[in-house]
Structures are given as C-alpha cells and as structure tokens.
Amino acid sequence: MTHYSIFVFSFLVIFLSSCSESVHTFSDHDTKVDLQQYKTYAWIAPGDTVLNARRKDKLFGGYIVRVSDEELSKKGMVVNTTHPDAVFMFETQVEERVEYSQTPTMSVGVGYGGPGYYVGGSVPVAGGEIKSKQVQDGMLTFTMYDTKSGDVLWTGGTSETLTNSDDVEEVIKKAVKQIFFKFPIRHKTK
Numbered sequence: 651m652t653h654y655s656i657f658v659f660s661f662l663v664i665f666l667s668s669c670s671e672s673v674h675t676f677s678d679h680d681t682k683v684d685l686q687q688y689k690t691y692a693w694i695a696p697g698d699t700v701l702n703a704r705r706k707d708k709l710f711g712g713y714i715v716r717v718s719d720e721e722l723s724k725k726g727m728v729v730n731t732t733h734p735d736a737v738f739m740f741e742t743q744v745e746e747r748v749e750y751s752q753t754p755t756m757s758v759g760v761g762y763g764g765p766g767y768y769v770g771g772s773v774p775v776a777g778g779e780i781k782s783k784q785v786q787d788g789m790l791t792f793t794m795y796d797t798k799s800g801d802v803l804w805t806g807g808t809s810e811t812l813t814n815s816d817d818v819e820e821v822i823k824k825a826v827k828q829i830f831f832k833f834p835i836r837h838k839t840k
Contacts, residue, residue, distance in 0.1 A: 675825075677832035679804040683796075685835045688803070690730035691722065691794075694737045710822055714740055714790070717823050721830035726837025736794050736803060743789040744812075753779045786812045790825050806832055 679685060693715055718740070719729065791807030806829040812821060 673808060673810045673828070675806075675808040675828045675832065677804070677806040677829070677834070679834055680802070683801075683803060685803060686837070688735040688794075688796075688835060689726070689837060690728050690734045691736045691738055692729065692731045692734040694739050694795075710742075710818060711740075713819060714742070714822055714826065717826045718792070718830065721826055721833075725830065725833055725835050727835065734797055737797055738792055738794050740790065740792045745787045747785060747787065748782050749785045749811075750780060750782050753781065784814070788812045788821070788825075790822070790829070792829060804834065806830070 718738070722738075787809060788811075789807060789809040791805065793802060794804040795801065796803055808825045808828055810821065810825065
C-alpha cells in the first residue's frame with residue numbers, strides 16, 4: 651500500500667466514524683404478564699408536577715404526549731382518563747458535553763534509494779488540529795404501569811446525540827416512533 655492509499659483509507663475511516671449517528675433505542679417488559687389485556691391508558695406526570703413544569707427539558711411535554719398518543723393509537727390503545735388499564739409516564743434528560751475531534755495530518759516525504767542504501771524523511775505539513783464542539787445527549791424514556799397493582803409493565807426509551815442545529819420536534823417525533831415501534835402491544839384498530 652502506498653502512503654497516499656494509507657492516507658485516503660485513514661481519512662475515510664475517520665470521516666465515516668464521525669458521521670455515524672449515536673442513537674440507542676431499548677424496550678423491556680415483564681414476560682410473565684399478558685400485555686394484550688391492556689387496552690386503555692392515561693398519562694401521569696413524574697414526581698412533583700409543580701417542579702416539572704419549571705424544568706427547561708419539559709417545554710416539549712405536550713408535544714411528546716401528542717405524538718405518543720398517535721403512536722399508541724396505531725397500536726390500538728385508547729385514552730381513558732377515568733378508568734385506564736394502564737398509565738404511562740415519560741421522562742426526558744438532556745446533558746451537555748464537549749466532543750473533541752482531530753483533523754488528519756498530511757505528511758510530505760522525500761526519499762532516495764540506490765544499491766545498498768536508502769535515505770528518506772517525512773515531515774507533517776498540515777492537519778492534526780484538535781477541534782471541539784458543544785453537543786447534547788438527549789434521552790427520552792417511557793414507563794407503563796398497571797393501575798391496579800402499580801407494577802411496571804413496560805419500559806422503552808432512546809438516547810441520541812443532539813446538536814444546536816437539530817429540529818427538536820423532528821428529533822422527538824423520530825424518537826417516539828422508534829420507541830413505540832418496539833412496544834409489544836398490538837390491538838386491532840377500527
């Protein structure tokens with residue numbers, strides 16, 4: 651492999667790994683419980699509702715509920731605020747961090763070869779700069795509880811690395827769809 655081929659290969663590996671999205675979706679439920687018996691649901695707020703109303707990450711709470719209602723409706727679930735079979739609670743979390751990356755270095759080499767000896771050298775001429783950018787790790791989780799026993803029936807969630815240029819509503823919509831895609835209940839819809 652030539653130096654140029656190694657440089658191109660290294661650049662592609664670094665470029666492709668920096669472009670990959672870091673989205674992780676999970677779903678877990680109690681396998682001993684027949685979830686098909688749950689047909690109606692309602693929403694509850696996590697913890698102290700007065701405190702939660704003031705948190706910055708709850709600004710999109712109404713939107714999360716609306717998009718979730720659409721997805722649950724596709725699964726055949728129906729909202730019933732007076733006597734639901736189950737209740738759902740969602741939680742959001744956003745953590746800011748700094749992400750670092752290094753640009754690839756490019757070297758220029760000079761060499762001379764002859765019978766029995768070789769002279770050469772290479773010197774870096776560009777790149778190798780450390781760059782930083784502010785990113786946020788966002789997490790959205792849902793928990794489904796039995797209204798009679800209070801037992802946790804199902805938990806699903808996703809985490810994703812966000813940037814300031816992301817459309818928050820689109821990110822939420824995509825995350826909710828991914829989470830409820832793994833939701834193990836499916837009733838016939840009319």
